[in-house]
Amino acid sequence: MNSFRVARAAIRARPTAFAAPLARRGYADVASDKIKLSLALPHQAIYKSQDVVQVNIPAESGDMGVLASHVPSIEQLKPGLVEVIEESAGSKQFFLSGGFATVQPGSKLSINAVEGYPLEDFSPEAVRSQIAEAQKIASGSGSEQDIAEAKIELEVLESLQAHLK
Numbered sequence: 292m293n294s295f296r297v298a299r300a301a302i303r304a305r306p307t308a309f310a311a312p313l314a315r316r317g318y319a320d321v322a323s324d325k326i327k328l329s330l331a332l333p334h335q336a337i338y339k340s341q342d343v344v345q346v347n348i349p350a351e352s353g354d355m356g357v358l359a360s361h362v363p364s365i366e367q368l369k370p371g372l373v374e375v376i377e378e379s380a381g382s383k384q385f386f387l388s389g390g391f392a393t394v395q396p397g398s399k400l401s402i403n404a405v406e407g408y409p410l411e412d413f414s415p416e417a418v419r420s421q422i423a424e425a426q427k428i429a430s431g432s433g434s435e436q437d438i439a440e441a442k443i444e445l446e447v448l449e450s451l452q453a454h455l456k
Contacts, residue, residue, distance in 0.1 A: 324359050328375060330385065330402045337385065337407055338375065346400055347374040348392050349450075359398040366392045370447040372410065372454045373402060384410040386451055415455045422448045 328346060330338035346357045349371025368390045375383045390404030425448060428441035 325378070325398065326357065326359050326361075327397070327399045328402070329400070330373065330375075330404075330407065332404055332407055337409075338383070340375070340377065342378055343375055343400075344378050345376040346402075347372075347376075348402070349373070349387075350392065357392070357394055357400055361394045361398070361400075363396055364394050366394075368392055368402070368404065370450045373407075384454075386410050386413065386454065388447055410454060413451060413455055415452070418448055418452050418455060422452065 324344070325341060326343040326346060327341045328338065328343045329336065344358070348355055348357065348366065349369050350366040351369050352366065354371075355366070368387060370388050371386070373385045373387055375385070377383070385407050386409075387402070387404040387407040390402060390407075393401045393403075395401070422445065425441045425444045429438055429445055431438070433441075
């Protein structure tokens with residue numbers, strides 16, 4: 292008898308042993324309309340708030356907006372813009388090099404990235420010059436590693452350039 296049959300037999304024998312208690316919401320348990328957001332890098336937290344209305348993230352599966360009471364999920368992030376919309380202060384924008392976003396029950400959103408900066412910290416001229424330099428390396432006759440790194444750098448820089456005005 293394989294392990295799946297044993298497990299199914301055990302469940303049929305005692306179905307109440309594995310049943311989860313039913314969660315019921317009362318009038319006082321109405322869900323909040325705010326998101327508790329944590330945006331962290333390995334060396335520091337760059338944003339933390341409990342008054343966020345919506346967060347727009349660049350997920351690998353497509354850009355998505357996260358609101359309060361969003362279904363729990365884990366999303367891999369591609370290089371791009373994270374927009375944090377606050378109720379009172381408008382919106383804040385951060386450029387991340389990639390990472391992961393974890394939506395947890397209770398309207399908690401954790402975004403973890405290797406690198407991330409406020410969008411206003413970038414200079415369009417500096418980004419253009421870095422793109423030109425990375426294109427030379429990517430199309431050149433350097434080592435495979437240098438070419439691969441230049442292509443990754445180009446992907447990130449071109450995404451950043453698309454968001455700068």
